[in-house]
């Protein structure tokens with residue numbers, strides 16, 4: 227009897243702590259994906275475009291593709307990437323990002339990003355807005371995008387995933 231209560235209490239504790247951990251790390255889970263740390267940089271009032279960055283971890287067995295995104299804060303949302311043309315870094319619209327089964331794809335500054343075209347209002351630090359991600363094979367996922375200043379995004383990034391090669 228006692229051990230049964232103990233097991234139930236432990237299960238509840240495990241459940242509550244897993245909920246707390248996932249909300250703390252700002253991850254949104256669907257049956258196919260974990261979306262981590264969606265953020266956008268603040269924009270000045272004259273700035274009509276903004277960019278969203280996030281990490282998409284595939285937790286399913288199927289290769290998929292992020293094919294579109296939508297948000298009410300902008301007239302239009304496009305998927306972009308940066309490419310080098312000679313010495314010049316340019317933004318390009320792309321049809322989507324491949325999401326290989328079980329892998330993580332990171333959208334980050336100077337690389338893949340979700341472009342908000344024609345912002346209705348400037349993005350203000352500390353605010354948040356919903357963004358919906360559409361996939362080729364899996365159900366759409368809506369995440370809450372946090373608006374941050376570039377400085378705080380840099381200082382908040384303590385994980386340096388640079389490839390230093392062999393030491």
Ligand SMILES: [Cu+2]
Nearest residue numbers: 306317339341
């Ligand atoms: Cu762009």
